Amino acid sequence: MKLIAFLACLSLSLPAIAQSVSSSPPLAAATQSAPPALASSTAQKLYAAAQNDLLQLRVLLKNGHSQASVGSGFLIGSSNLVITNFHVVSQIALEPEIYFGEFKDTQGKSGELELLAVDVQHDLAVVRINRQGTGVFNLPENLAPLTQGEHLYSLGNPLDLGFTISEGTYNGITRRGFSDQIMFTGPVNSGMSGGPNVTADGQVAGVNVAHRRDGELVSFLVPARYAQQLLNSVIAESLPPADFKPIISQQLLAHQSLMMDKLLESPFTSKKLGPYKVPVRESEQLRCWGSSDAKADKTYSTNQINCSMESEIFVSEDLQTGSIAMHHQFISSTKLNSLRFSLLMGKFFSNGIRSNTKDKTLTTARCSEDFINNKNFTTRAVVCVEAYQKFEGLYDFTLMTASSDEPLMSLQSSLELNGVSYENGQKFVKEFLASFDKERRE
Amino acid sequence: MSSAYFIEILNNSGEVQSRQKFSSLPIRIGRGYGNDIILDDPHTAAEHAIVDNNEEGLLIIRNCASHNGIRVKGQAAKQRQDSFNIHGDSVFHLGHTQVRVRTQEYAVAPEIIDGFNHRWEGWPLALLAISLIGIIAFNNAWLSDIENNKTTAYIINICMWFGYSLLWAGIWALANRVFGGTAHFSRHLLILGCGLTLLYIWGYLSITLAYAFSWTLLTRFGNHSEIFILAIIIYFHLRQITPRRGKRLKVICAALALLGSALVLMKNYQSSNQYADELYMDEILPPAVRMSRNHSLEEFNENISQLKTAVDEEREKAKKEKEKQ
Numbered sequence: 001m002k003l004i005a006f007l008a009c010l011s012l013s014l015p016a017i018a019q020s021v022s023s024s025p026p027l028a029a030a031t032q033s034a035p036p037a038l039a040s041s042t043a044q045k046l047y048a049a050a051q052n053d054l055l056q057l058r059v060l061l062k063n064g065h066s067q068a069s070v071g072s073g074f075l076i077g078s079s080n081l082v083i084t085n086f087h088v089v090s091q092i093a094l095e096p097e098i099y100f101g102e103f104k105d106t107q108g109k110s111g112e113l114e115l116l117a118v119d120v121q122h123d124l125a126v127v128r129i130n131r132q133g134t135g136v137f138n139l140p141e142n143l144a145p146l147t148q149g150e151h152l153y154s155l156g157n158p159l160d161l162g163f164t165i166s167e168g169t170y171n172g173i174t175r176r177g178f179s180d181q182i183m184f185t186g187p188v189n190s191g192m193s194g195g196p197n198v199t200a201d202g203q204v205a206g207v208n209v210a211h212r213r214d215g216e217l218v219s220f221l222v223p224a225r226y227a228q229q230l231l232n233s234v235i236a237e238s239l240p241p242a243d244f245k246p247i248i249s250q251q252l253l254a255h256q257s258l259m260m261d262k263l264l265e266s267p268f269t270s271k272k273l274g275p276y277k278v279p280v281r282e283s284e285q286l287r288c289w290g291s292s293d294a295k296a297d298k299t300y301s302t303n304q305i306n307c308s309m310e311s312e313i314f315v316s317e318d319l320q321t322g323s324i325a326m327h328h329q330f331i332s333s334t335k336l337n338s339l340r341f342s343l344l345m346g347k348f349f350s351n352g353i354r355s356n357t358k359d360k361t362l363t364t365a366r367c368s369e370d371f372i373n374n375k376n377f378t379t380r381a382v383v384c385v386e387a388y389q390k391f392e393g394l395y396d397f398t399l400m401t402a403s404s405d406e407p408l409m410s411l412q413s414s415l416e417l418n419g420v421s422y423e424n425g426q427k428f429v430k431e432f433l434a435s436f437d438k439e440r441r442e
Numbered sequence: 443m444s445s446a447y448f449i450e451i452l453n454n455s456g457e458v459q460s461r462q463k464f465s466s467l468p469i470r471i472g473r474g475y476g477n478d479i480i481l482d483d484p485h486t487a488a489e490h491a492i493v494d495n496n497e498e499g500l501l502i503i504r505n506c507a508s509h510n511g512i513r514v515k516g517q518a519a520k521q522r523q524d525s526f527n528i529h530g531d532s533v534f535h536l537g538h539t540q541v542r543v544r545t546q547e548y549a550v551a552p553e554i555i556d557g558f559n560h561r562w563e564g565w566p567l568a569l570l571a572i573s574l575i576g577i578i579a580f581n582n583a584w585l586s587d588i589e590n591n592k593t594t595a596y597i598i599n600i601c602m603w604f605g606y607s608l609l610w611a612g613i614w615a616l617a618n619r620v621f622g623g624t625a626h627f628s629r630h631l632l633i634l635g636c637g638l639t640l641l642y643i644w645g646y647l648s649i650t651l652a653y654a655f656s657w658t659l660l661t662r663f664g665n666h667s668e669i670f671i672l673a674i675i676i677y678f679h680l681r682q683i684t685p686r687r688g689k690r691l692k693v694i695c696a697a698l699a700l701l702g703s704a705l706v707l708m709k710n711y712q713s714s715n716q717y718a719d720e721l722y723m724d725e726i727l728p729p730a731v732r733m734s735r736n737h738s739l740e741e742f743n744e745n746i747s748q749l750k751t752a753v754d755e756e757r758e759k760a761k762k763e764k765e766k767q
Contacts, residue, residue, distance in 0.1 A: 297589075298589060299588055299589065300588070336588070338728040338730070339585075339727075339728060340584075340585055340587075340588065341728075342726045342727045342728045343585055343726070343727075344588050345726040346724055346725045346726040346727075349724050349726055350720075350724035351724075352724075353721055353722070363753065363756035363757050363759070363760045364714065364715040364716050364756050364760075365721055366749055366752040366753045366756060367721050367722045367749075368742070368745040368746055368748075368749045369656075369658060369722050369723060370656060370737045370741070370742055370745065371656060371732060371734055371735075371736055371737060372736065372737045372738070372739060372741075372742045373736035373737065373738060373739070374739070378729070378732070378736055380726065381742060382722040382723075383742075383746055383749070384721060384722065385746075385749055385750075385753045386753070386756075387753050387754065387756060387757040388757075389757065389760050389761070389764070392757075395753065400722075402726055404726065404729045404732060405729050406729065407728050407729055407730070410726075422750050422753075426743065426746050426747065429743075429746065430739065430743050430746075433739055433742070434739055
């Protein structure tokens with residue numbers, strides 16, 4: 001079984017409509033089977049109370065005033081501050097010379113908005129508008145704990161169709177990313193990003209952020225406490241920062257440091273592939289899957305272990321970062337001779353580093369390669385590093401190795417580190433390489 | 443006084459199309475049927491020119507009653523001139539017709555030494571070429587036979603090689619027939635066969651050296667040596683067509699090779715921001731081929747440390763480029 005993990009962010013831009021339409025399950029309506037009368041009236045009450053402070057946020061092109069992406073947001077208390085997702089307003093943060101923001105409320109009134117603070121790690125942002133809230137959505141110091149199965153209600157403007165409220169249940173915290181997310185079993189669609197999710201008594205539980213395209217009603221919320229933390233850092237009347245890029249760089253650096261510390265806190269787990277022992281890291285965040293291909297009519301057989309993360313940090317449409325992946329492939333043959341086998345290995349080794357094209361987010365890759373001695377076997381190793389153009393101090397590392405000690409078997413491994421500091425990238429590569437081993441022949 | 447005069451009609455390339463011998467003067471040339479030489483050129487007059495001796499006894503060609511007159515090839519028609527002295531090498535334009543007049547006494551150029559190797563011709567040559575191409579084709583089919591291919595795959599692969607080889611040699615042979623008179627198909631096929639062999643041997647040699655000693659530049663810039671060999675192949679094809687212009691051909695082919703290399707560099711830079719054909723050496727050979735020593739993890743790690751400077755330079759470069767825009 002292979003799981004094709006795909007997290008869809010919920011801000012809505014034109015291509016996203018097409019995707020969400022094509023991937024929307026045909027039985028979506030049926031799965032939301034008739035709710036009990038009580039829940040329905042709760043939703044009614046909640047929507048009636050919330051509609052004044054519920055907003056749609058749009059990012060528009062300065063040139064032409066056409067909308068580039070839309071999401072949702074909500075006013076906090078009686079202030080003029082609005083909580084939304086970072087990915088809804090990322091274009092304003094990164095390219096303020098091209099984009100600006102606008103809000104629209106449930107009565108159809110609209111106005112300008114001003115981006116005040118961002119939290120890329122938790123995908124949150126605070127914007128200021130020229131209107132006060134009515135005090136419906138509050139983030140008190142002490143948030144009441146949620147219990148599994150509790151009804152939750154998500155509000156927002158899905159697919160730019162109009163404001164809606166949808167009902168689902170709280171199903172605990174998922175730790176697939178490096179920060180907690182609430183698992184919400186209910187419909188959350190593109191365009192609802194940044195909208196509030198509340199309990200039956202109207203307390204903010206979280207912020208709509210994503211749903212799984214390969215699942216049914218598997219949605220995620222940013223816990224309310226992160227919104228609280230971000231809000232506490234904002235002084236209501238302060239001026240917005242002139243440039244968000246250094247702030248985002250800082251946050252990405254902080255995130256990668258947390259991630260790398262966590263991934264390197266214990267030695268790698270060793271797995272056997274043929275005579276080789278390969279390092280993998282299995283954790284909540286990094287999931288490993290194995291596969292094998294040994295058909296009788298083939299001249300070679302392969303065994304693979306793939307480990308990858310199901311979550312990434314969204315920075316922009318072109319740049320999702322803060323993830324790592326490792327891949328091991330053991331190939332052996334009894335039918336080929338060593339020359340043909342090695343040429344085949346060359347093909348396996350050849351298209352490992354993709355970033356060979358002009359890229360606006362990353363610089364051109366620079367590589368270092370050599371034969372290295374790995375405990376008791378030799379590998380050809382290549383490391384390529386690309387720097388982030390907009391965010392100083394962040395790099396993508398790609399390591400590729402191909403064992404070169406056996407004529408008819410080969411271990412090819414790769415490691416991808418996205419959005420890490422040079423120091424951490426180098427350290428991870430070093431520890432990864434040092435964790436390979438090979439059984440000695442008896 | 444000469445005992446025989448030859449009137450030669452030439453084509454545009456200076457080759458003789460017809461030659462007529464006369465034992466007495468004058469010789470009349472024109473479109474009319476009263477002439478000694480009748481021209482089928484509508485741009486000539488009925489009585490166009492006459493070849494005769496003048497008062498001083500020199501051989502001349504004289505305009506009779508033509509409007510277009512006579513012009514010497516290679517000279518601008520400055521003034522209208524009615525008669526020209528005849529030297530054996532001057533060519534006269536009568537309308538669109540080119541005429542040369544020579545006497546029996548004309549001294550021809552010395553004999554050219556025959557450098558053409560007549561034994562290198564015909565079936566044995568073609569057979570050699572076909573076997574070279576066949577070996578390469580089979581080798582290629584065998585190396586790419588990874589998914590347990592059937593015999594048919596080999597046959598198709600080898601036939602494709604032969605097809606393209608024959609097409610290539612055929613085009614050169616056609617060019618040779620047009621510009622050099624004879625086709626020399628088997629020679630062109632052999633040139634291709636030898637060239638491909640050279641290309642293959644160099645390919646294996648360069649990969650082997652690159653892998654054995656970790657000389658990655660050999661494969662990362664491998665396209666350029668291939669272009670160089672291709673230029674050599676083209677040189678020999680051209681040499682076959684015009685054997686007497688060796689030096690000029692060498693210059694042309696060297697220029698072609700340089701142009702090709704420059705285009706590859708530009709294309710690489712355009713698509714990937716760097717000049718090499720690939721980011722790293724992706725060829726792998728059997729472990730027995732490797733000669734270079736093993737590096738320790740510490741050394742490799744040290745290299746990664748040094749890589750940081752290069753990566754940060756790339757970032758600065760990208761930054762500057764963005765500022766320029």
